[in-house]
Amino acid sequence: MAAATTNREASVDIRRADDRSATRIGWLDSKHSFSFGHHYDPANTHHGLLLVNNDDIVAPGTGFETHPHRDMEIVTWVLSGALVHQDSIGTSGVIYPGLAQRMSAGTGILHSEKNDAWRLTGADxxxxxxxxxxxxxxxxxxxxxxxxxQLEIDGELLAGGLVTVASGLERDADQAAIRISNKYAALHAARLEPGRSVTLPDAPFLHLFVPKGTVSLEGAGALGQGDAVRFTATGGHTVTATEPSEILVWEMHASVRA
Incomplete structure (x- = not known):
């Protein structure tokens, strides 16, 4: 399902938050970086190995009812609040900020995701x-x-550098918080205070997303909340926070087969 890279021209493609498609219904405000559902654009189906980057806000007491997935590695990163995960292989738990979480759909799985943690924990x-x-x-x-x-990594994030959240890369076998079933991909995250900088990896494909705050990207300027950058055949850029921020960075050494 993935193809090794060939020689490509270097590019830095900035995608602004307001240019994303959106799904807004009573309980959900979801913004899509790539084609998703009925929001289909044949020129915007993926970058590298990343097919979906959905920025979701779910109202309390609501959420995604039980639905199926197959042959997909799904990583969820909570910025605020708590999300309840329940699935058909018997897993249930509450996902919260600082918790790395991955679901491998494989041959098929059913799961639900809801903002109703009090029903599981007994809290108000x-x-x-x-x-x-x-x-x-x-x-x-x-x-x-x-x-x-899933694994708690809040302590590592406090250090302010890039933390490897999920990876299938061989080099990360003893470093990644959680493993994914793709030997060409890794997800990194950072929480940055104003003035703090990190250096992005160098890889054939990178996807930088700013889910919180404002940062400055070396050579490109300001990136606000919801902005993303797709790097091809380049890397090593510096990202500096201009206010308290979080960034998510996919490092990918292959792409989806055309």
Whole structure:
């Protein structure tokens, strides 16, 4: 499902938050970096191995009812609030900021995602929406065993550098918080205070997303909340926070087969 890279021309493609397609219904405000659902653009189906980068806000007491997935690695990153995950392989839990989480759909899985943590924890009902980013990458091969993994990494994020959240790269076997079934991809995250900088990896494909705050990208200027950058055949750029910010960076050494 992935193809090794060939020689490509270097490019830095900035995508602004307001240019994303959106799904807005009573309980959901979802913004899509790539084609998703009925928002289809044949020129915007993926970058590298990344097919979905949805920026979602879900109202309390609501959420995504049980639905199927197949042959996809799904990573969810919560920015504020709490999201309840339940699936057909018996996993249930609450995802919150600083928790790395991955679901491998493989041969098929059913799951739900809701903003109703009080029903699972016994706490008082709350009125806070949950804000999260959900990202999908293709696996190495179809038909893997469905699976789930999560790990608390809040302490690592406090250091202010890039933290490897999820990876299938061989070099990250002992470093990544969680593993994904793609040997060409890794997700990194950083929480940055104003003036703090990180250097992006150098890879054939990078996807930088700013889900929170404002940063400055070396050679390109300001990026605000919801902005993204697609790098091809380049890397090593410096990102500096101009206010408290979070960034998500996919490092990819292959692309979806055309």
């Amino acid at each position: 009902e709350h009125t806070e929406p949950v804000h999260f980013v959900q990202m999908w990458v293709v696996p190495d091969a179809a038909g893997v065993e469905p699976g789930y993994e």
